[in-house]
């Protein structure tokens with residue numbers, strides 16, 4: 283039974299109108315369309331859905347199977363060093379408009395910085411500051427990349443022009459080939475791939491160039507260019523200046539408390555119930571039933587199977603579950619006894635040999651006090667090989683890597699090492715999968731899907747999660763008006 287403790291609907295039954303978020307227009311028939319809405323899953327897609335449904339005047343209950351909210355974007359308290367590191371670095375692209383809207387809604391937008399540059403670090407310590415716009419961007423466009431010399435520069439410049447042209451006017455074979463094959467077809471030199479393009483593919487798609495469909499990075503480049511044109515700002519990469527819980531959860535919990543959204547932790551949904559073509563509620567794994575007029579199902583792709591058995595056409599949705607396979611990311615929080623001399627907030631290590639290796643300077647990013655220790659976080663994306671190793675092996679490998687790239691790390695001692703394995707971080711979108719991601723609208727009245735795996739302009743990202751939430755909320759609000 284849902285406890286009405288903080289629910290706005292109950293306060294309105296007691297003669298008190300629920301509190302309305304600032305900026306939301308209030309009208310006398312505002313609550314005429316009010317429905318009991320259930321959101322399943324408390325990751326970014328579910329959080330944004332709950333916040334925006336509530337802003338739209340709906341009564342919302344959020345069901346999360348874990349003991350806390352946040353899904354794949356969480357902080358992890360670490361008693362050994364009295365710190366709260368994240369489960370992995372999350373970077374923002376300047377085109378993340380729906381994620382920014384979410385931060386506006388929960389009041390934490392000020393905690394994201396876009397410095398306009400990152401640095402490529404070479405073995406031995408040399409570095410090159412890179413930027414998408416300005417002189418650095420122009421140099422890169424002309425093929426002037428680290429370790430790209432002689433004729434390769436010309437070949438790189440030519441291949442990059444072809445790449446952008448084919449991204450904008452896509453040949454019909456683009457989803458038949460991997461990014462690796464695409465690069466070979468357009469003659470992208472290996473040196474330019476090592477310096478930039480393989481890293482871009484892994485960074486954008488979450489997976490290796492020989493796994494990811496060429497269409498995924500192509501679509502993302504188009505989305506990035508379109509957003510840059512719309513907003514008249516160059517593409518750039520940003521980062522949170524606070525931990526992920528402060529950025530995404532604390533503000534949301536306050537918003538939920540203010541607007542009467544009910545949160546139920548450890549509520550595992552086992553099915554979404556449909557009666558006469560309309561959603562009727564959800565059944566929980568413990569046998570309980572939560573009745574609802576509308577449901578947004580915002581669980582990740584690997585948890586969908588079984589939930590939608592009563593939804594017509596669920597076979598096509600489940601096909602996406604089989605096709606979009608999980609990709610691991612391994613992150614390591616290294617508390618060191620000294621500075622390793624990074625020159626930028628985030629540095630991409632040149633020559634990752636099929637994986638994308640990045641180092642993050644938490645002192646610069648979070649204004650962290652380094653009197654006790656210096657925190658460097660490393661991220662290895664598409665870390666298939668790393669996930670099978672022990673924590674000690676991973677820490678040793680990451681320290682050896684830092685020593686290869688940062689001379690000042692040579693004698694650095696590890697005060698504490700914290701390994702975070704996320705075997706299911708993002709999903710791979712292989713060739714032949716264009717169009718497999720389902721729409722937010724379903725065949726069932728009052729039921730919408732959300733989550734980074736549903737169809738959006740983005741791939742497996744925080745923005746994809748929030749854009750899907752925005753579309754799912756639109757579906758539900760439209761349904762509320764039509765009833």
Ligand SMILES: Cc1cc2nc3c(=O)[nH]c(=O)nc-3n(C[C@H](O)[C@H](O)[C@H](O)COP(=O)(O)OP(=O)(O)OC[C@H]3O[C@@H](n4cnc5c(N)ncnc54)[C@H](O)[C@@H]3O)c2cc1C
Nearest residue numbers: 323325326327347353354370372373551707733734743744
């Ligand atoms: C280490 C790491 C680094 C990343 N880096 C970036 C980055 O730099 N930039 C970027 O944009 N993205 C990045 N991502 C991807 C991004 O975090 C995800 O795309 C996004 O957070 C997905 O949000 P979601 O709400 O769709 O899914 P999730 O966050 O997975 O949330 C789904 C929620 O549903 C809950 N749930 C599942 N089943 C049930 C059930 N039956 N009943 C109730 N609840 C259920 C889960 O417990 C979970 O809380 C990264 C991910 C990881 C792990």
